[in-house]
Amino acid sequence: MDILPSPQQLRYLIALSEQRHFGRAANVCSVTQSTLSAGILNLERQFDVAILDRTAGKRVVFTPIGEEVIIQAKVALQGLESVRDVIHFVQEPFSSSLRLGIIPTVAPYILPDVIRNIRHNYPKLTLSLHEDLTENLMEKLAIGHLDLLVIAMPCDCSGAETFFLFKDDFFIIMPKDHPLEQFDRIRLDQIEAKEIISLQDGHCLKDQTLDMCRQGQNFKTVSDSHNDFTASSLKTIINMVGIGLGVAFIPKMAIESEIGDRSDIVVRPLDGNPTCRTIGLAWRRNSLRASEFKQFEKVFQNLKI
Amino acid sequence: MDILPSPQQLRYLIALSEQRHFGRAANVCSVTQSTLSAGILNLERQFDVAILDRTAGKRVVFTPIGEEVIIQAKVALQGLESVRDVIHFVQEPFSSSLRLGIIPTVAPYILPDVIRNIRHNYPKLTLSLHEDLTENLMEKLAIGHLDLLVIAMPCDCSGAETFFLFKDDFFIIMPKDHPLEQFDRIRLDQIEAKEIISLQDGHCLKDQTLDMCRQGQNFKTVSDSHNDFTASSLKTIINMVGIGLGVAFIPKMAIESEIGDRSDIVVRPLDGNPTCRTIGLAWRRNSLRASEFKQFEKVFQNLKI
DNA sequence: AATAAATGATTGAAAAAATCGATGGACATT
DNA sequence: AATGTCCATCGATTTTTTCAATCATTTATT
Numbered sequence: 310m311d312i313l314p315s316p317q318q319l320r321y322l323i324a325l326s327e328q329r330h331f332g333r334a335a336n337v338c339s340v341t342q343s344t345l346s347a348g349i350l351n352l353e354r355q356f357d358v359a360i361l362d363r364t365a366g367k368r369v370v371f372t373p374i375g376e377e378v379i380i381q382a383k384v385a386l387q388g389l390e391s392v393r394d395v396i397h398f399v400q401e402p403f404s405s406s407l408r409l410g411i412i413p414t415v416a417p418y419i420l421p422d423v424i425r426n427i428r429h430n431y432p433k434l435t436l437s438l439h440e441d442l443t444e445n446l447m448e449k450l451a452i453g454h455l456d457l458l459v460i461a462m463p464c465d466c467s468g469a470e471t472f473f474l475f476k477d478d479f480f481i482i483m484p485k486d487h488p489l490e491q492f493d494r495i496r497l498d499q500i501e502a503k504e505i506i507s508l509q510d511g512h513c514l515k516d517q518t519l520d521m522c523r524q525g526q527n528f529k530t531v532s533d534s535h536n537d538f539t540a541s542s543l544k545t546i547i548n549m550v551g552i553g554l555g556v557a558f559i560p561k562m563a564i565e566s567e568i569g570d571r572s573d574i575v576v577r578p579l580d581g582n583p584t585c586r587t588i589g590l591a592w593r594r595n596s597l598r599a600s601e602f603k604q605f606e607k608v609f610q611n612l613k614i
Numbered sequence: 615m616d617i618l619p620s621p622q623q624l625r626y627l628i629a630l631s632e633q634r635h636f637g638r639a640a641n642v643c644s645v646t647q648s649t650l651s652a653g654i655l656n657l658e659r660q661f662d663v664a665i666l667d668r669t670a671g672k673r674v675v676f677t678p679i680g681e682e683v684i685i686q687a688k689v690a691l692q693g694l695e696s697v698r699d700v701i702h703f704v705q706e707p708f709s710s711s712l713r714l715g716i717i718p719t720v721a722p723y724i725l726p727d728v729i730r731n732i733r734h735n736y737p738k739l740t741l742s743l744h745e746d747l748t749e750n751l752m753e754k755l756a757i758g759h760l761d762l763l764v765i766a767m768p769c770d771c772s773g774a775e776t777f778f779l780f781k782d783d784f785f786i787i788m789p790k791d792h793p794l795e796q797f798d799r800i801r802l803d804q805i806e807a808k809e810i811i812s813l814q815d816g817h818c819l820k821d822q823t824l825d826m827c828r829q830g831q832n833f834k835t836v837s838d839s840h841n842d843f844t845a846s847s848l849k850t851i852i853n854m855v856g857i858g859l860g861v862a863f864i865p866k867m868a869i870e871s872e873i874g875d876r877s878d879i880v881v882r883p884l885d886g887n888p889t890c891r892t893i894g895l896a897w898r899r900n901s902l903r904a905s906e907f908k909q910f911e912k913v914f915q916n917l918k919i
Numbered sequence: 920a921a922t923a924a925a926t927g928a929t930t931g932a933a934a935a936a937a938t939c940g941a942t943g944g945a946c947a948t949t
Numbered sequence: 950a951a952t953g954t955c956c957a958t959c960g961a962t963t964t965t966t967t968c969a970a971t972c973a974t975t976t977a978t979t
Contacts, residue, residue: 313694316618317966331927344967346928351966358701368975369927374704381700381902385693389618392686396663399679597686622937636956649938651957656937668956 402601403431410446418562504555707906708736715751723867774896809860823863
């Protein structure tokens with residue numbers, strides 16, 4: 310016995326499970342009702358299994374085994390589609406659509422250049438953008454609502470395949486006339502935990518700077534709620550620093566556009582290891598477009614940051 | 615465009631990739647060479663893709679895209695087989711073959727009972743047994759050489775789905791007239807690291823007892839090579855203890871059969887938390903037989919341990 | 920209770936496909 | 950140049966898929 314279900318049979322079954330109606334399901338499959346009905350019956354006869362519960366009057370009700378078969382049928386059909394898709398993606402990369410996710414602490418600073426580069430390099434690519442926190446992006450990636458992410462590491466990216474792009478140094482900013490202003494470089498242990506202003510929970514940049522501090526020599530503990538300010542954007546943080554509420558860590562890519570030549574804020578590089586985050590790409594494991602995505606590296610080179 | 619590859623086409627392609635010869639591949643598929651040749655050509659024409667490199671003389675050489683297609687074809691065919699198999703496994707559980715992996719520190723003590731229970735409860739099941747270290751079992755499970763594992767946790771079982779069976783307490787054994795003999799229960803901090811005899815590397819029981827010791831209050835560090843004895847079975851360890859070379863941790867299930875009423879060895883329960891390992895089942899994630907395997911729980915109840 | 924409407928199953932003919940056996944042409948070896 | 954191996958092609962045959970029409974059963978309406 311080596312008979313396998315045919316792609317049509319699977320399509321008929323899945324359409325029926327979605328429509329719960331032979332006529333509509335047949336319509337979805339662009340066949341007549343009799344064809345779809347016969348297809349389902351063939352499937353049942355070939356494998357000697359009751360997929361539909363025909364005691365349930367005329368409503369479409371699946372047996373428990375039927376439900377299991379439907380689940381596997383979806384997986385199998387996906388596999389068949391992958392065969393078709395891999396041909397398309399390998400043969401004609403950069404010619405379909407790309408749903409790109411990007412985190413809020415990166416998006417404003419590289420997106421203009423990135424979009425320009427993509428439009429220039431891959432004019433056939435239909436781009437759609439989604440800005441959200443890492444956790445939400447990862448979720449959307451996993452369920453197939455997004456194709457590719459731009460994230461900052463370290464972060465929880467288990468389940469996704471990641472690809473290094475570049476490093477982004479952290480700087481410390483402080484109000485003018487702050488005691489630390491006299492130093493050219495600031496060591497992490499010179500900074501007082503309680504005067505640090507950071508982003509709201511969920512932003513990976515907050516976790517990254519906190520980790521950095523914890524690893525700093527004299528920084529024993531950094532409380533999660535060391536002050537009452539919460540900000541959801543770097544712009545707000547910078548304004549808080551500007552009016553003297555504390556100091557903050559800002560990634561290099563944000564400095565020029567957010568601070569520019571403000572005279573009320575002083576920027577200093579950090580001493581310590583590591584004092585940067587890593588910007589990278591992430592995609593679903595086993596994505597058919599992995600090789601396409603890797604080539605996106607060049608879109609992220611020569612950015613003005 | 616909504617055409618999908620047919621199961622035959624995929625089979626032909628995979629056979630060809632394995633045989634690298636149209637005639638032999640056709641034989642494997644039980645069709646004529648012309649059929650297989652036409653099938654491959656149809657696949658190429660339907661998707662407008664060059665799978666074979668026909669400039670390569672008469673040898674069967676695949677294009678880079680062809681190799682990608684083959685990879686996806688294998689996945690897709692697997693999916694189709696799953697649809698067939700899920701019917702079989704759900705409709706007639708416990709009637710096919712079961713390749714069971716089991717670790718060396720569990721196998722001798724429960725296997726006789728387990729086999730008897732399986733034979734009694736599931737006489738149609740064809741059982742094959744494989745005793746090996748956890749790491750090797752997990753590898754064989756992942757590549758499909760085994761169906762189900764009996765393992766002891768904690769251990770590295772990422773990638774597999776696990777199922778709790780029962781807990782198995784650790785006891786400490788020592789030679790007669792050992793200083794600790796006077797105590798009814800032994801606290802972990804009463805034991806000297808350097809007199810502990812443990813199994814060779816790779817046995818999860820070694821790691822589990824070591825972890826237990828590390829978590830013990832006064833046990834700062836437990837060297838991995840605290841003495842020169844290495845054993846590959848609990849029986850050998852017990853003999854070592856018997857001649858006064860040290861003390862050892864032994865799981866409850868091993869005590870009766872391995873120690874019985876030996877007068878040269880003293881067995882004592884442990885104080886501490888946790889002082890046990892967990893015996894459980896493991897199978898491939900998304901295994902079609904998950905529900906079948908879960909019912910195996912009853913095979914592991916009422917063991918004489 | 921009778922009737923109408925809706926739904927899934929069945930049937931038989933037509934269309935599409937898969938397969939086979941025979942044959943042809945390219946290539947490598949001798 | 951002859952030979953054998955190998956894959957592609959062709960026409961005939963078989964198998965599968967599909968459709969349109971119709972049947973049988975259930976549900977809703979009168």
